[in-house]
Amino acid sequence: MTIAPDDARRGASHVYRSMRDVVQSLDDADTVPGKFEITKKGIVHDMMAPIGPHELTTLHLRKRLEKVMPEEVVAHTGEPDVEDAYEGIMRRPDVMVIAWADMEVPESFDPRALIAAIEVVSRSNPENDWVGKMSDYPLMGVPVYAIFDPRTGTGAVLTDIHATPEGPRYAVRKDFVYGEDVTIGEWTISTRGLPLYRGDGAEKAGSSGV
Template identity: 75%
Template sequence: MNEPIPRESTHAYRAMRDFVQAMDDTLPGRFEITKEGIVHDLRAPAGRHALTTLHLRKRLESVMPEENVAHAGVPDVEDEAEGIMRRPDLMVITWADMDVPGSFEPRTLIAAVEVVSRSNPDNDWVTKVRDYPLSGIPVYAVFDPRTGTGAVLSDIHPTPDGPRYATRKDFVYGEDVTIAEWTISTEGLPLYGS
């Protein structure tokens, strides 16, 4: 059960959210809010990052039922009680759960998929591994074009530090990977050049 966050924390979160929303179209890159504060990825996803995201979206949508979508883009996924606002590269969600005003409720996501950023890999491998189970996102898949590897994390369970993923299945590009209920190929996913 989530503890209510103190009033000052709610106020600080709302101030950060207002800042992020004001800066979104003003400064380059992407802003998100973590348990520690604001993360600014200076480089907007482009090139092989965007190409990997597109490959994954198309592969997932080819095996999922019609009522699901692998959505890329806005809005954010927001858990105000936890003080977290994220924008996964792909959100596996039903069409019905997308039909909401404002941000998506994280517990409506079937999975979050991230392509590791070259400029800030710890955001995908460390802070999102912590933040996504806190927000109740049941499956988190990470694809790392730096190394041609990745992992699918699932099975949220309680720990003294809060909810965490209990299961981690590592993979190497070229292997099939299962995200939630759907298995896709990782064959031919682009790698970052040197």
Template identity: 80%
Template sequence: MTIAPDDARRSASHLYRAMHDLVQSVDDTVPGRFEITKEGIVHDMTSPVGRHELTTLRLRKRLERVMPEEIVAHTGEPDVEDEPEGVMRRPDVMVIAEADMDVEGPVDPQAIMAVVEVVSRSSPDNDWVAKMRDYPLIGIPVYAVFDPRTGAGAVLTDIHATPAGPRYATRKDFVYGEDVTIGEWTIPTDGLPLYSGAPSAEPA
């Protein structure tokens, strides 16, 4: 049997809506965070909660100190959704104009200036692999990853086309203690917590 492109798109859309409805039905009743990727539903337990959330808090505050008042480093809901691509994410921090958050439902990824993710100990590949694929796919121009397991991270920019789909062309690695530039703004990374048992990071 041959499936026409329009039929394939409708089938993919129905599958996405089914996953979306499932996520909405369990999101408030099951611990952790549910997101939808090109490979299906991801359940991130975001463990350990304390140091993950402390890292997110400190990054948000440091970004907002150097950004104009009309730009925010937002944490929490709403989700970022690109239904045609079948992706729904909830970044740890999204850099966005406050005016662009005045919407009903999910945020348009085209409105986002940058996304920051703090790697969770329970599912590091979600941040280092899946999101590195999904964010350029939906047009997020800057993706910054902070990894409390290692005290290091990377900032990815410059989306370009590849045979496997859109990917970031530029990656700048850093270790905690160095200043890091995310979009137009530079922040310090000293004093960010590490997960228990993680090696301490020293600037190169």
């Protein structure tokens, strides 16, 4: 059987809507910890501890960015999702750098309205941040993707989306280690004192404050 492109797109759209309904019901139930996202490969469940290095890193990054950004730009955490229904992808970055004006939407954020998406690597599923989102975010049109990895005290900032045979990909990657300054979009912040994962689950951080 031959499936025409438009038929394939309609079929994919139907599958995406079904997955979106499942994710919405799980979010509404609020009985399963972590967050559910829809990728090009299906639903992914990212377990996150409510406290600890992951959430502390998110807090540090939000506060450090908002110290240097203009008032009309925020480092937003939480809902809503970032959604590209055409591509069948729905993500929820740990931090979304976005203008106040672009937050005034009835449902999900437009990924192309984001200035940057920032992820703190999950200890339970690091491939989601280092592999899945590295492919999904340029496909969605997110111009800057910054990754902070508390497992290793390293990270990367990816920019400059360009076309490849596998689809849109980031052309420029700047790696960093904790302790260095890092530039996300137009703003530079310190990475000193960001917490690290430890084998016992406790956090470890340097002496510098937020």
